[in-house]
Amino acid sequence: MLEDRKETVTELIMRFSPLAIAISLTLATVSSGVHGQRGDDDINPRSVALVEAGRAALADGDAQRAADLVESALAVDPRNRDGFIALAEISEANGLPGKAIRFYRQALTIDPNDLAALEGQGRVLVSRGAVERARRNLVRIEALCEIECAEATTLAAAIASGPPARMAAQQAVAPVPEAEEVITP
Helix, strand or coil: CHHHHHHHHHHHHHHHHHHHHHHHHHHHHEEEEHHHCCCCCCCCCCHHHHHHHHHHHHHHCHHHHHHHHHHHHHHHHCCHHHHHHHHHHHHCCCCCCCHHHHHHHHHHHHHHCHHHHHHHHHHHHHCCCCHHHHHHHHHHHHHHHCCCHHHHHHHHHHHHHCCCCHHHHHHHHHHCCCCCCCCCC
16 A cells, blocks of 8 residues: 555656746746836936937037937937926927927826926927926826925916917917808809
C-alpha cells in the first residue's frame, strides 16, 4: 500500500509539474515587463530639453525652428504634455488659433487637470469668439485651484475683455439669408 502511495505522489508530481512550470514562466515574464515600464510622470529628459530649446527659439522670434525643436521633443516622448502646450503657443504666435486649440486639447488628453492648458485653450477660444466654452474652462480652473490662481485671473481677464473687435464686428454684421419666394408656373 505504501508503494501505491509513492507511485501516486510521483504521478501527481509528473502530472502537475508542466502546469506549474508554465505558470511560473508566465508570471516571471509579466512581472519583468511591467518592471521595465516608465511611470506616467517620468518624461524623457531629452524631450524636456528640446521643449526648453524650442521655447527659447520662440522667444528669439524663430517660430519655425521652435516648432521643429518641439516636434522633435514629442517624437522623443509623445507623453510630454508641455510639448503640446509649447506647440499651441507657437501656433498662437503664428496666428493659427485652430491648431493652438487642437494642441491644447492634446495636452488636456494627457492631463485633464493641466491649468496652463486649460487657461491657454480658454484664451484662444475667447479670441475665436467661443466665450461660453472659455467660461467652462474658467469654471474647471476655479474648481481645481480652490484659492485664487494666476491661470484663473488671466482667463477671467481675457473673457472680460471679450473677443477681438474684428470678431465682434463679424458676429454683429453677419448677414441673415432671406427666404426667396419660388414662383411655379
